[in-house]
Amino acid sequence: MVKAAWERQEAVDVSVDAVRLEELARQILIEIGEDPTREGLRETPRRYAKWWKEFVEYDAGKVDTLFESSTLGQTVMVSGMTVWSLCEHHLLPFSCDLTVAYKSGGVLLGLSKFARIAHKHAHKLQVQERLVVDIADEISDITGTNDLAVMGRGEHLCMTMRGIRTPSTMSSSIFRGVFDQSERARAELFAQLGVK
Numbered sequence: 001m002v003k004a005a006w007e008r009q010e011a012v013d014v015s016v017d018a019v020r021l022e023e024l025a026r027q028i029l030i031e032i033g034e035d036p037t038r039e040g041l042r043e044t045p046r047r048y049a050k051w052w053k054e055f056v057e058y059d060a061g062k063v064d065t066l067f068e069s070s071t072l073g074q075t076v077m078v079s080g081m082t083v084w085s086l087c088e089h090h091l092l093p094f095s096c097d098l099t100v101a102y103k104s105g106g107v108l109l110g111l112s113k114f115a116r117i118a119h120k121h122a123h124k125l126q127v128q129e130r131l132v133v134d135i136a137d138e139i140s141d142i143t144g145t146n147d148l149a150v151m152g153r154g155e156h157l158c159m160t161m162r163g164i165r166t167p168s169t170m171s172s173s174i175f176r177g178v179f180d181q182s183e184r185a186r187a188e189l190f191a192q193l194g195v196k
């Protein structure tokens, strides 16, 4: 069976052919009844190719800076991070407001790395549920802890501006280790977030 690009992502160095994308953009414009040579559209294929290049070839930078820590067992939570991704069904954007929490097992992950990891996994064709899992898996791999939670609240433009045309918020979350097993640990997270 042929694997989807996101399943192969670690193995292949994804890059786009900008010339080919420009040509595709020109064809789309013609197909929707536009004239790609008219003033306002002349640069649009170039911009379109540039935007896909930006999206697909996004470099999240170094994501794995760890610090030794004596604060064993402390819950660290980073919230209010908003990333944008593309839904794999319609190629339309969705935003996702993310909260990540983990219990430090003797090492601390640099604060900015949570956002870098989130953007890294948002820069592929996604569904929100998988975005949340991808982020959890990477943080778990880097920090070596299974005590973590990732919560996402997203708005999907494919639902807001087309189809059913109903603005809504989709929540998806994953609780692992102590946050799965202990109601108290989960309550601590919700208290930090101001959720009753």
Ligand SMILES: Nc1nc2c(ncn2[C@@H]2O[C@H](COP(=O)(O)OP(=O)(O)OP(=O)(O)O)[C@@H](O)[C@H]2O)c(=O)[nH]1
Residues within 6 Å of the ligand: 087, 088, 089, 126, 127, 128, 129, 156, 158, 159, 162, 163, 164
């Ligand atoms: N669970 C989940 N569903 C998503 C996500 N993004 C888009 N979808 C849904 O994917 C589904 C695709 O359904 P289809 O019936 O194949 O496509 P469609 O005919 O365009 O469906 P409508 O959106 O209902 O018009 C839709 O219900 C979308 O709302 C996501 O991140 N998670």
Ligand SMILES: [Zn+2]
Residues within 6 Å of the ligand: 087, 088, 089, 090, 091, 092, 156, 158, 159
């Ligand atoms: Zn969609």
